[in-house]
Amino acid sequence: MRIVYAGSPAAAVPSLRALLAGPHEVVAIVTREDSPQGRKRVLTPTPVADLAADAGVPVVKANRLGPVTDELLALRPDLGVVVAYGGLIREPLLSGPRLGWINLHFSLLPRWRGAAPVQRAVMAGDRETGAAVFQLVPELDAGPVFGVQRRPIGARETAGHLLEAQAEEGAELLVDVVDRLASGTTTAVAQEGEVTLAPKLTIDDARIVWARPADSVDAQIRGVTPEPGAFTELDGDRLKILDAVLARGMAPLPPGRLELRAGRLLAGTEGEPIELVLVQPAGRRPMAAADWWRGRPADAPAQAS
Template sequence: MRLIFAGSPAVAVPSLRALIAADHEVAAVLTREDSPQGRRRVLTPTPVAVAAEESDIRVIRANRLDDAVAQQIAALEPELGVIVAYGGLLREPLLSTPPLGWINLHFSLLPRWRGAAPVQRAIMAGDEITGATVFRLVEELDAGDVYGHFSQRIGSHETAGHLLDSLADGGAELLAGVVSALAEGTARAEPQRGDVTLAPKLRLADGLVDFAQHSSTVLSRIRGVTPEPGAFALLQGERFKIHQAAPAREHAPLAPGVLENRDGRVIVGTGDEPIELLEVQAAGKRAMLAAEWWRGRPASAPAAFDVDGAAVGS
């Protein structure tokens, strides 16, 4: 099968490599333009661009899929388009350019969690099961007929980053199988069934932790926004990042947002049971164990996170 592959982040790389390993001809890769990264804002290619160039595959860099991009792709005469986390919407005439259209690997069990952040939203909602789906791309968001899917449990301590890496590997195998079935003419697609839920892109504000909620909800949010956009609370008006936390059910309750050091463990209150902070990052500091941060803080510092601009418990 002669393919055009569209993808950008690291989670799309396993799929590209699986298609290459299956001896499909990847005529070109469509990816986002190089962007400034790191403190020095060094112009950096996408992980998919790097992987494509390592395999001597032509790279088309575009943030806007205009007529010029559509003409470049049409000139390559692909039989099928494959998209995995490209970072933009494909519309006509590009959708109809390959004779077999486009298929999309999406990291959820569609129609649950259509949109840009399905893994993060699934964890934040407390879902126990998720998966990946390969479907036919249509103009309506993530609404096309399904060629195949797989499901897996969400680990109780699994972050969005860890889960996405796992789904990317399993999804690559699923995707390669669907492409091979399309090449053989044996693939069959079925309409999506079930209730539709949406997974809009996360904003920085989605990482703000509300300690008045139940501990399970607080922990699900922390895991769901890790590593991006990252969980945080406000401490003396400054962002205090929370990289890792865990239940602390054996400890007596605390008022929401109140911090205590109990036997060398940093405990914070929620709407029901307290949780333990494991790894944190104060403003202007490096990431560190919560116990290490507590030992280094001034004894007079407030022992509570801010709520609506004021320290809780003050």
């Protein structure tokens, strides 16, 4: 088949790599425009654009697909494939390819429809997640499903770790669905179950709410790691929490109270405390939490908010 592929971040790279290695022809790759990255705000191509350049496949850089619709339809694609592109696909492009568009989504649809399914699953304390390949329809992530892959969420997995694993596993599922579409041996099944939404994370999602139970605080920290990154405020300065773990069996502390015990820096929650393992104070490099605490003045505030 002739395929148009749309994707942007690192999570979309394994699927593109797998398609490029297969029997189908990727006639164009659509990705978002170069964007400023890092402290120096250097214009940087997306990870998908980098792979496309290496593969020698034509690249269309566009943050909106409307202006490039005619260009893509002129390629006469049999199928459109989208993985974390970051933009909506509307008519007439949506129904332009002979088989329409399919989407690899990193959740067990209809649970966690939206932009941040992996993060929201971790933050909600889900024990299981997965990936689904479905037919794209005008309604958000609502099309019938061709295939699903399930996996447990580890007790220490962050959203970043989970997404990296799902990107690799989901690529295998996607290629299988594409091959079955090519041979006419697959049928999509309507989504069933309760619909939950996974809106894009904001900075408010990353601010730790210490007055919650420890399990909920732990899930929040893991769900926003690495982006946008969990943080709290201490004496008006932002402290990033890069790694933390439940401190099982430790005596409780008031929510947000920090205390060093037996060489471990603990933070109070509604129940048992959380151990802060790796932190990044404002304007400084990441460091062991206990070392950072020992370096503070003895009379420094110990209440985070």
